[in-house]
Amino acid sequence: KNQVEQSPQSLIILEGKNCTLQCNYTVSPFSNLRWYKQDTGRGPVSLTIMTFSENTKSNGRYTATLDADTKQSSLHITASQLSDSASYICVVRDFNDYKLSFGAGTTVTVRA
Amino acid sequence: DAMVIQNPRYQVTQFGKPVTLSCSQTLNHNVMYWYQQKSSQAPKLLFHYYDKDFNNEADTPDNFQSRRPNTSFCFLDIRSPGLGDAAMYLCATAQGGGTDYNEQFFGPGTRLTVL
Numbered sequence: 160k161n162q163v164e165q166s167p168q169s170l171i172i173l174e175g176k177n178c179t180l181q182c183n184y185t186v187s188p189f190s191n192l193r194w195y196k197q198d199t200g201r202g203p204v205s206l207t208i209m210t211f212s213e214n215t216k217s218n219g220r221y222t223a224t225l226d227a228d229t230k231q232s233s234l235h236i237t238a239s240q241l242s243d244s245a246s247y248i249c250v251v252r253d254f255n256d257y258k259l260s261f262g263a264g265t266t267v268t269v270r271a
Numbered sequence: 272d273a274m275v276i277q278n279p280r281y282q283v284t285q286f287g288k289p290v291t292l293s294c295s296q297t298l299n300h301n302v303m304y305w306y307q308q309k310s311s312q313a314p315k316l317l318f319h320y321y322d323k324d325f326n327n328e329a330d331t332p333d334n335f336q337s338r339r340p341n342t343s344f345c346f347l348d349i350r351s352p353g354l355g356d357a358a359m360y361l362c363a364t365a366q367g368g369g370t371d372y373n374e375q376f377f378g379p380g381t382r383l384t385v386l
Contacts, residue, residue, distance in 0.1 A: 195377075203314075205376075256369070257367070
């Protein structure tokens, strides 16, 4: 069964600080991995997508990395802002399947 | 702007009273999905339409049904809501071609409360 595990479950950081979220997956064969940001009470919005051959992808202050050999990804948030407070969900797609495998998310709280 | 719209954003229903959630899209995508997301959990796929073809997940309760009258609209019907059906319901769309399913675009969700 394809699984996606994220850590930590939640974290609190001060505004302006950096943080890194982790995602480990067992999905195989691998197609792509996306990081989504989900604000409270809203639908997820895609931040980055990476395929097998990509190691890093940036979107503003968000930088995602992928190690397809170890099946690990991370999302780094630089110089956090209050608006970064949200749940960040790692989503992996199986190459042969229409389904997406979702992680449970990491809830990030940025405090002033 | 092209988007996925869900109505209502908040829905309160009584135990056992049928309820319908609505999703519409202006992206002209041929695939539409319904997910159930409970607090602090990952979204769980209930079913999806690929064009007019309905694809139900094996573990989706019979209580949940869906209709897609045209490309733009998709409905989620809960025939007899139970307390355990209280959740956020997310609609998503994607452009599928053959066996390829591209990025899913999510709506804002409908928060369902069952009293």
